[in-house]
Amino acid sequence: MMQGPAILEAKNVAKSYGGLKVLTDVNFHVTQGEIVGIIGPNGAGKTTLMNLISRLTSITGGVLVYKGETINDKKPYEMSKMGISRTFQVVKPFGGLSVLENVMVGAFYGKRGAKSKQEAIAAAEEALDIVGLGNVKDRDPRTLPLAQRKKLEVARALAMDPDLLLLDEVMAGLDARELDDMMAEIMKLKAKGITLIVIEHVMKAIMGISDRIVVLHLGRKIFEGNPHEVVREPAVIEAYLGSKYARNKES
Amino acid sequence: MKAGKGILFAVFVLTLIALPSLVSGYWLRVLTQTFLFASIATGSNIIIGYTGYPAFGNIAFFGVGAYVTGVLSTKYGMSFISTLPFCALSGIVLAILLGIPILRLKGHYFAIATVGVMETFRELIDNMTELTGGGMGLTLPIMKLGPESIYKYFYYAMLLCMLFALLLSYIVSKIKLGYALRAIKVDEDAASVMGINTPLYKTIAWALSASVVGLSGGIYAYWISYIDPNTVFVGAYSVKMFAMILLGGAGTVFGPLIGAFVLELISEVVWSKFIAIHGMVLGLLIILIILFIPKGLFETFKGGFSFKKLLSNLKENSL
């Protein structure tokens, strides 16, 4: 694999809500052009990490460096202008705007900064075609099934013309064929030069597309390696089995 | 369909332009008042309907605008027309200054804060006796025209104000800004990560809104020719404005205007005979609107009137 410069670096990053430590001393980096997978049991802190990178929540410890700049004090809209786009695990479509208009918002206000309506529409249509939502572009997103609303999240992020794209469980709820399509699309984005951080519970997907995988458990990074190393790592297996065991006991 | 709407609107405006030579002074007064509320509702809809920030106390800008015209014309001898830009400006400046702290609040917290703003301005102006006449009020100069001409003059002035509000609202709905506001309304976090500078755009929305409301206050002051704090900072106007926006449809270009016409004309024809229960009926109407047609008359009955829709709305709302 080609080794480029780091586009994102997390140094001892921590997040706590009051006394509750959700992330503790997380260190990792993302190299320009690669796909980094983030996995971990429920509540491990994956989404929280993404919220920190997109600057939606405050960082309580450590430093995040993006494109060589410390971004701890940046606002979310500044990050988007700097090329970071993301999706939401709990989808957040703009109801009242059509699917196309939802994506146009990304084209207007993301890094792309479309200057005219025509430009925004063109970018939005392109993004919708990529995720396969071209045929529902005039619908209100609230009327779409979840799988399509997840795709809308991706389309909106793509229309922003990101350099670093954060995907939070966009493959949950897809059927086998849709899953293959989505994986193929993600590889195409990578080929276009977009760097990706992908949070995913669907193991087949995360193993198939990631160059490297960071494993979080109870707010700490417990392992980092390529997909083959991850599946063989006892600590990872234990984290997953342990949490499954705990869940079984609960129910 | 779109062309049809345009023609309908053109006919509507032309009728309004022609009316003064056809109807009595009484009806001119009623219509002028209707234009006033249509302006306030249409302007306020930019922050309330488009952006989702229930600026309940937006009437504050109306009161301030009225006093800007009042003070500038009585103490500084400025002509009516030349005071108007300052009315709009007063709204813009105040919305920017107040927006920085208040637009951080959401939902009913924001609504209550704006009511606080309105009360504060009422008190302030009440106490600035030197400049504003305080509780004694302020009598504005009367135009050197016959009573008939004065009626017509303010009819057209208020009509222009309403059309200005409508144009502004229409433009906002069409341009990039409109997309940002509607995104903010639904989800501020999502809007923000998509690159929308939410504090800035909320402030712009409120300032635009306030400019219209301030302007309408200035015209009102000169029309009515006497103002005091209790006649321009009126809580009941806020209620009325809200009812109009909800009735016609929040977040639509024409909804607030339609709401204003329906409510103001009905209220003039029917309820003015029962002044005492006027407020009660209005309150009741708001409750009914929220329960049965939260999206407004026109969005709800696009495909024709039906009781089924009313009932299904009630069910959804009571969840």
Ligand SMILES: Nc1ncnc2c1ncn2[C@@H]1O[C@H](COP(=O)(O)OP(=O)(O)OP(=O)(O)O)[C@@H](O)[C@H]1O
């Ligand atoms: N606003 C908040 N206040 C308090 N605790 C929070 C808050 N947000 C998240 N948490 C807690 O932080 C922990 C990590 O949550 P997070 O959503 O990051 O997990 P996750 O790894 O994304 O889980 P999942 O796989 O279920 O999506 C959880 O225990 C959660 O309850």
Ligand SMILES: [Mg+2]
């Ligand atoms: Mg999560």
